[in-house]
Amino acid sequence: MSGRVVAVAKDGEHRFSKQLAREIRVIAGLGVEDDAHQGTTVKHRSRVAIDPAQPNLRQVHLIPSELFVELHRKGFAIQPADLGENITTEAIELLSLPRGTLLRIGADAVLEITGLRNPCVQIDRFRPGLLKAVVGKGPNGEVILRAGVMTIVREGGAIRPGDAIAAKLPPMPHLLLERV
Structure with missing residues (x-):
């Protein structure tokens, strides 16, 4: 499975949306350079309040651009970086x-998928009704989270719009993504 990077973003402050950039640099074991979520321990404010020593499984956030197309049809004007993602993807x-899939992005960067982003009430503060649009119900009533995936950085490097993304699946048995 492969795709490409549409946009990259970062923000040194804890804000809901991030700032688009020409390039981001990811650092092994830490995350996006100069981003508020960079670090070995959790940086998400609600999770820090529970246990600031827990490992940071949310170093880099990726969202598929196809979600934005779907949201636009539902009346939401969403652009890359609006939902706080670091990398907006296409065709993957x-x-x-x-869980455990390795994403090689560009020449050097390798990210490992740790789980699903669990959108919170902040998403409705950004656009009323958006939370319901990115959280669905499956055929058996299970919750389906669609606001992207979270990753950790295995190998650092520069990531730019247009970079190729190649996915390498982990060994079997495959573990389903859960919220992190």
């Missing part, structure tokens, strides 16, 4: 990949 089914 991020949500169908198992």
Whole structure:
């Protein structure tokens, strides 16, 4: 499975949306350079309040651009970086990949998928009704989170719009993505 990078973003402050950039640099074991979520321990404010020593499984956030097309049809004007993602992708089914999948992006960067982004009430503060649009119900009533995947950085490097993304699946048995 492969795709490409549409946009990259970062923000040194804890804000809902991030700032688009020409390039981001990811650092092994830490995340996006100069981003508020960079670090070995969790940086997400609600999770820090629970246990600031827990490992940071949310170093880099990726969202498929196809979600924006779907949201636009529902009346939401969403652009890359609006939902706080670091990398907006195209033509790769991020949500169908198992936990542990390695994503080689560009020449050097390798990210490992740790799980699903669990959108919170902030998304409705950004655009009323958006939370319901990115959280669905499956055929058996299970919750389906569609606001992207979270990753950790295995190998650092520069990531730019237009870079290729190649997915390498982990060994079997594959583990389903869960919220992190």
